Amino acid sequence: MTTFKILLTALVSFLMMNCAIAQTDTIPTIPAEAPQELEESEPEAFVEKTASGESIYRMVDEMPRFPGCENSDKPTALKNACAKDKLVNFIANELRYPKEAAEEGLEGMVLVSFVVNEDGDIMLPEIKRDIGGKCGEEALRVVSLMPKWVSGVHEGETVKVRFNLPINFRLQDADNEEVSEESNYKLIWGNAKPEGIAKSELERLSEEKIYVRDLYGKIHPISELELEYTRGLKYKQVDGYDEISEKMAKLIRKARKRGRIIFSAIIQGKEDFLTVTQEFVVR
DSSP: OOEEEEEEOOOOGGGHHHHHHHHHOOOOOOOOOSSSOOSOOOSSSOOOOOOTTTTTEESSSBBBBBBSSSOSSHHHHHHHHHHHHHHHHHHHHOOOOOOOHHHHHHOEEEEEEEEEEETTTTEEEEEEOOOSTTTHHHHHHHTTTHHHOOOOOTTTTOOOOEEEEEEEEEEEETTSSSSOOOGGGEEETTTTTTTTGGGGGHHHHTOOEEEEEEETOOBOSSSEEEEEETTTTTEEEEEEESSSOHHHHHHHHHHHHEEEEEEEEEOOOOOSSEEEEEEEBOO
16 A cells, blocks of 8 residues: 555634634534525524523634634734644644545545533534545544633623534655645636635626636646535535536625635646635635
């Protein structure tokens, strides 16, 4: 069996966005049951109720943070950025690529959901999206090793907050220190910037063409295009061919603030097909 080196990228740039806006939105969970269809109206204050009647928030004034960045002299935005880096480093140091996944060549994103309670303890961890090969179990194991977090705050009080953490599993040949081939390509959607798209721009962007370019600016044909939209507990996926379909355009136009639009384009690489993915956040 080929020896692999883990190339881990924890997709946590979203983790601090709630704090930047409310002081984006965590990447939403994908329900275990059938995905919920998008609704025209959706409450801004997301609150779950436990069987005992306790409230679990999903949007609060100040989202929970990974510990280690609580220097009171730093503004909240810097604490958030610091906490994100520490979380990425923690996962990179603790996560072990499962043997089963490595042997099968499984790669992709595992989505873990958990609750940070008023004391900063991790509660109710569960897998919302898995790729098999025991990657989900490994993600849960890493979450179980986490120290106490800095609790979320809402209206001046610490509260229970649901937190959703995506972890991207990537394999790389141990003898090849170069980055994955996918990193040589970039998905371009008009003038849309990944860190933020104004909702007023969605109508125009829904008619734009998707391109994939390499480092030299060459455009590569897209074989298949997939669009995922996530916000809160909402999740919708639409598959297509080489461009934005009418179903995709409709979904884009219905996107709301703090929603996440994720394109995945399949192109022909040097030896095999590759998937180039880009996420865009609606502001």
